[in-house]
Amino acid sequence: KAGVTQTPRYLIKTRGQQVTLSCSPISGHRSVSWYQQTPGQGLQFLFEYFSETQRNKGNFPGRFSGRQFSNSRSEMNVSTLELGDSALYLCASSSRTSGNTGELFFGEGSRLTVL
Amino acid sequence: AQTVTQSQPEMSVQEAETVTLSCTYDTSESDYYLFWYKQPPSRQMILVIRQEAYKQQNATENRFSVNFQKAAKSFSLKISDSQLGDAAMYFCAYRRDPSNQAGTALIFGKGTTLSVSS
Numbered sequence: 001k002a003g004v005t006q007t008p009r010y011l012i013k014t015r016g017q018q019v020t021l022s023c024s025p026i027s028g029h030r031s032v033s034w035y036q037q038t039p040g041q042g043l044q045f046l047f048e049y050f051s052e053t054q055r056n057k058g059n060f061p062g063r064f065s066g067r068q069f070s071n072s073r074s075e076m077n078v079s080t081l082e083l084g085d086s087a088l089y090l091c092a093s094s095s096r097t098s099g100n101t102g103e104l105f106f107g108e109g110s111r112l113t114v115l
Numbered sequence: 116a117q118t119v120t121q122s123q124p125e126m127s128v129q130e131a132e133t134v135t136l137s138c139t140y141d142t143s144e145s146d147y148y149l150f151w152y153k154q155p156p157s158r159q160m161i162l163v164i165r166q167e168a169y170k171q172q173n174a175t176e177n178r179f180s181v182n183f184q185k186a187a188k189s190f191s192l193k194i195s196d197s198q199l200g201d202a203a204m205y206f207c208a209y210r211r212d213p214s215n216q217a218g219t220a221l222i223f224g225k226g227t228t229l230s231v232s233s
Contacts, residue, residue: 003159031219043206043223056218090160094219103150104219106160 002027004107006091012113018079021110025072025093031055032074033104034066037088046089049074078112086114117142119209121224128197129232135182136192136227138207148210149183149190150221155203163205166190194229202231 005024013019025032033048033056045058049068066076072093078085088111092104118141128134140149151163166174166183174181178195194201207224 033219035221035223042225043221045220045222048218048220050218056220058220088158092160092219103162103165104221108157108159
């Protein structure tokens with residue numbers, strides 16, 4: 001079974017631009033969550049989607065948004081990029097079974113650099 | 116709000132030795148999950164071990180075991196017979212409310228980088 005796939009793996013943007021990151025969960029997993037990882041702040045929860053609905057949201061500004069499609073694939077968007085948005089963005093998926101036990105399956109991440 | 120603290124930014128161990136990584140957390144809830152995740156240099160995070168707060172018995176997975184002290188809000192990870200492949204960043208994580216209805220959001224500590232020498 002294929003794991004969580006994130007695209008693109010690396011990208012470079014300039015301040016003020018916007019970016020869209022994509023995540024394909026493990027087949028059958030309906031929950032997708034996003035995390036931002038930086039050296040200073042560590043891993044911080046962005047949001048979670050389940051069956052196309054946002055179920056949970058972290059403490060991030062409205063520039064960060066996401067959505068989930070009917071096939072459970074998810075995208076996150078960051079508008080008006082700032083230097084501080086440079087980070088590794090991790091996507092994680094879980095099934096109803098694994099979600100009940102708390103296990104998340106992570107992708108390798110998308111490394112965003114904002115210049 | 117719940118918090119997770121890992122007080123050891125870096126740890127080192129020699130092959131075949133035992134190392135313990137520390138984690139403390141703060142919560143007012145009585146039911147929750149605790150996890151240790153491993154993030155090797157390739158970056159994909161994987162689950163090492165999980166502990167349900169209502170279980171008194173400490174979880175064990177092969178060479179990995181935890182010391183869960185609920186009253187002290189402490190959750191340390193012991194790695195026995197350390198191997199070169201154990202070198203990674205280790206994150207302690209907390210999840211409130213095991214009910215799947217509440218979502219799966221994790222609160223992570225800042226991580227401990229473990230190096231293993233031969």
